[in-house]
Amino acid sequence: MNERDIVLEAKKIEKRFGGLKAIDDFSLHLYKGEILGLIGPNGAGKTTMFNIIAGSFPATLGEIYVDGKLVNKPQSHQMARMGVARTYQIVRPFSNLTVLENTMVGAFLNTGNTETARRKAREILAILKLEGKADIRGKDLTLIDLKRMEVARALATEPRILLLDEVIAGLNPTGRDMVIEMISGIRETMGVSIIIIEHVMKAVMKLCDRIYVLNQGKLIAEGAPLEISSNEAVIQSYLGVKKHAEN
Amino acid sequence: MKKLSKNNVWMLIAFAVAVILPNTTKSSSVLQIMVVTMMYAFFTTAWNISGGYAGQLGLGNGVYIGIGAYITGILFNELHVSPWFGLLAGGVFAAIISLGMGSFTFKLQGTYYSLATVALLAILRIFLNENRYIMGWDFGGPAGLKTKWLGVSFQNMQFMDKRIYYYIALGFLMISLLACWHTSRSKSGYYFRAIDTNQEAAASLGVNVMQYKLQAQFISALLMGMGGGFYVAFYQFIDTETMFNFELSFQTMLMAVIGGRATVFGPAVAACLLIPFNELLRRYFGTALPGLPMLLYGLILMATIQFMPQGVIPFISEKLERRKAGERARLPINGPEPGAETKGEANTDE
Ligand SMILES: Nc1ncnc2c1ncn2[C@@H]1O[C@H](COP(=O)(O)OP(=O)(O)OP(=O)(O)O)[C@@H](O)[C@H]1O
Ligand SMILES: [Mg+2]
Numbered sequence: 001m002n003e004r005d006i007v008l009e010a011k012k013i014e015k016r017f018g019g020l021k022a023i024d025d026f027s028l029h030l031y032k033g034e035i036l037g038l039i040g041p042n043g044a045g046k047t048t049m050f051n052i053i054a055g056s057f058p059a060t061l062g063e064i065y066v067d068g069k070l071v072n073k074p075q076s077h078q079m080a081r082m083g084v085a086r087t088y089q090i091v092r093p094f095s096n097l098t099v100l101e102n103t104m105v106g107a108f109l110n111t112g113n114t115e116t117a118r119r120k121a122r123e124i125l126a127i128l129k130l131e132g133k134a135d136i137r138g139k140d141l142t143l144i145d146l147k148r149m150e151v152a153r154a155l156a157t158e159p160r161i162l163l164l165d166e167v168i169a170g171l172n173p174t175g176r177d178m179v180i181e182m183i184s185g186i187r188e189t190m191g192v193s194i195i196i197i198e199h200v201m202k203a204v205m206k207l208c209d210r211i212y213v214l215n216q217g218k219l220i221a222e223g224a225p226l227e228i229s230s231n232e233a234v235i236q237s238y239l240g241v242k243k244h245a246e247n
Numbered sequence: 248m249k250k251l252s253k254n255n256v257w258m259l260i261a262f263a264v265a266v267i268l269p270n271t272t273k274s275s276s277v278l279q280i281m282v283v284t285m286m287y288a289f290f291t292t293a294w295n296i297s298g299g300y301a302g303q304l305g306l307g308n309g310v311y312i313g314i315g316a317y318i319t320g321i322l323f324n325e326l327h328v329s330p331w332f333g334l335l336a337g338g339v340f341a342a343i344i345s346l347g348m349g350s351f352t353f354k355l356q357g358t359y360y361s362l363a364t365v366a367l368l369a370i371l372r373i374f375l376n377e378n379r380y381i382m383g384w385d386f387g388g389p390a391g392l393k394t395k396w397l398g399v400s401f402q403n404m405q406f407m408d409k410r411i412y413y414y415i416a417l418g419f420l421m422i423s424l425l426a427c428w429h430t431s432r433s434k435s436g437y438y439f440r441a442i443d444t445n446q447e448a449a450a451s452l453g454v455n456v457m458q459y460k461l462q463a464q465f466i467s468a469l470l471m472g473m474g475g476g477f478y479v480a481f482y483q484f485i486d487t488e489t490m491f492n493f494e495l496s497f498q499t500m501l502m503a504v505i506g507g508r509a510t511v512f513g514p515a516v517a518a519c520l521l522i523p524f525n526e527l528l529r530r531y532f533g534t535a536l537p538g539l540p541m542l543l544y545g546l547i548l549m550a551t552i553q554f555m556p557q558g559v560i561p562f563i564s565e566k567l568e569r570r571k572a573g574e575r576a577r578l579p580i581n582g583p584e585p586g587a588e589t590k591g592e593a594n595t596d597e
Contacts, residue, residue, distance in 0.1 A: 104437055
């Protein structure tokens with residue numbers, strides 16, 4: 001991995017919702033091939049950050065760079081074309097379409113041909129071990145499968161940057177291991193750089209090369225997993241609470 | 248492959264019946280119903296592309312039929328333009344209007360587009376009622392526009408034999424069914440349906456939502472405008488009341504909703520069942536009980552939405568699918584969690 005190549009950078013982002021500062025002067029960068037963790041307590045602004053990076057809504061202040069190029073007024077479909085794909089914390093399936101069709105919608109980003117898109121979608125489903133559910137409609141899926149389908153759909157766009165919002169939380173231990181394996185598999189085989197938002201610490205520690213910790217919209221720590229888990233401020237505002245709850 | 252050819256057999260049978268049908272009667276009024284049925288099947292199939300696949304419940308979409316009809320009629324009367332070309336011009340004009348309407352309403356919400364088309368209905372009705380002559384051309388005002396009878400001629404689309412109108416309408420229906428079929432399996436069709444269910448998710452996968460909505464609207468308006476051109480050639484008369492009232496739009500939408508939005512054949516099938524029914528009701532009870540057809544329509548619609556919210560055709564095909572899949576569908580395909588929209592709250596366990 002070449003640590004010099006920054007594929008995504010967010011500079012001095014601020015986001016206000018009315019009087020609330022959901023993000024407050026936060027910057028992050030993502031190296032090529034890296035798995036980056038974004039953690040912090042509820043309401044810290046993690047999902048808001050994804051929405052800004054993915055172009056769902058504009059930041060109040062700050063800039064987004066992809067491959068060192070400033071993205072002017074990022075919009076969702078443009079970000080997707082620049083190689084940014086995402087999943088949603090609260091799933092947004094195309095519920096009347098099957099898993100295969102959902103994935104095909106993603107695959108159509110790089111082709112106008114239906115058969116090519118179908119082949120591509122099948123490939124992705126095979127990698128994620130979802131082939132068996134290809135013909136089930138979104139509305140008939142369980143939460144686990146919906147989350148995996150969103151990953152499939154995002155991967156079908158052949159992204160270079162993948163944003164995963166809590167794809168592990170809510171799963172049972174076997175489900176967790178499966179998804180953890182899936183995520184590292186995606187990095188290895190597809191060379192995608194990944195940012196994950198996750199509350200399940202074991203997964204974060206296992207997967208991430210580097211972690212940002214947010215609290216009330218502000219950065220409180222950044223570093224390797226070991227540094228983070230021993231960081232005083234992080235323990236105080238986030239991990240301490242979790243450690244307590246875990247026992 | 249077997250299944251495919253079975254579907255093809257059904258389609259061939261339906262097509263053969265449609266071709267033979269007008270030759271089974273000499274009654275002019277029965278033929279009239281057949282032509283009207285084909286025409287409405289065409290309208291509703293055209294509506295289906297934007298209203299069904301792309302999910303923009305265009306309430307006033309009938310306005311494009313009216314625009315196509317008036318343009319075809321006026322070009323014929325004033326400049327002797329053949330309705331064959333007139334209806335193309337009408338379709339293109341309607342499609343351009345739809346782009347204009349779409350580009351400033353789609354930025355808001357789907358409903359605004361719908362309301363804007365309803366407003367356009369009212370505006371055009373009032374405008375044409377108040378302005379009988381435009382650029383010296385006689386649009387007929389409230390009395391309506393009657394096309395000149397120049398004698399039987401293919402070029403002028405004027406025939407004594409109603410079967411010819413029937414076959415022209417059938418031809419148009421085939422074109423719109425083909426358009427729908429092609430849409431349903433093309434990239435655009437997948438994008439339309441994605442936009443219909445979840446606009447934001449579609450955008451996150453690279454779909455330019457605005458562009459595809461306009462595209463869907465453009466195709467529907469183009470076909471509906473052409474249908475309007477046929478309408479005026481067939482009736483040889485249009486007025487502001489029938490072209491720009493809410494009923495034409497409403498019926499067009501209703502048949503698609505009842506038959507099955509975003510299915511290729513659903514809307515046309517519903518038209519083939521409902522229009523003859525409606526025409527018969529109107530014929531036998533129309534003067535005695537003027538509200539009856541609309542009332543029954545309402546009841547049918549309510550029943551459909553209650554029992555088959557996706558429409559008749561998807562309901563039946565899903566039933567058949569289930570029966571065939573039989574055991575496979577009954578296997579527990581899913582894991583433990585059922586609720587889909589529930590969010591995994593912050594996880595502190597493990
Ligand atoms: N669209 C919005 N409008 C107004 N306020 C919002 C909006 N989205 C988020 N917020 C607020 O911004 C803050 C940050 O929310 P966000 O969803 O980013 O938190 P999070 O870190 O993802 O939390 P969680 O771990 O619970 O998912 C919260 O106070 C939230 O209520
Ligand atoms: Mg969140």
